[in-house]
Amino acid sequence: xxxxxxxxxxxxxxxxxxxxxxxxxxxxxxxxxxxxxxxxxxxxxxxxxxxxxxxxxxxxxxxxxxxxxx
Numbered sequence: 001x002x003x004x005x006x007x008x009x010x011x012x013x014x015x016x017x018x019x020x021x022x023x024x025x026x027x028x029x030x031x032x033x034x035x036x037x038x039x040x041x042x043x044x045x046x047x048x049x050x051x052x053x054x055x056x057x058x059x060x061x062x063x064x065x066x067x068x069x070x
Contacts, residue, residue, distance in 0.1 A: 008048045013040035016051065026058060 003023040007016040013036045020026070036054060041047055 004051070007051055008044060010047075011040065013037065013047075013050075016040070016047065017054070020051065020055070024058075 003019050007019040010016040010019065017036055036050060041050070
């Protein structure tokens with residue numbers, strides 16, 4: 001089972017976020033704290049959507065400084 005599947009199958013949102021952050025080498029949990037709900041859903045499909053939204057938000061967060069002109 002890959003780490004994404006482990007995160008989706010995880011019963012705890014904090015652990016799911018940690019799995020993905022560790023796998024991708026993301027140090028900040030600012031985006032995870034903003035996107036992940038306080039109560040982690042029981043429905044696997046909803047958890048997968050939340051993780052997908054978080055990954056998109058994290059990507060935008062990481063590239064934002066590089067697209068702002070100096």
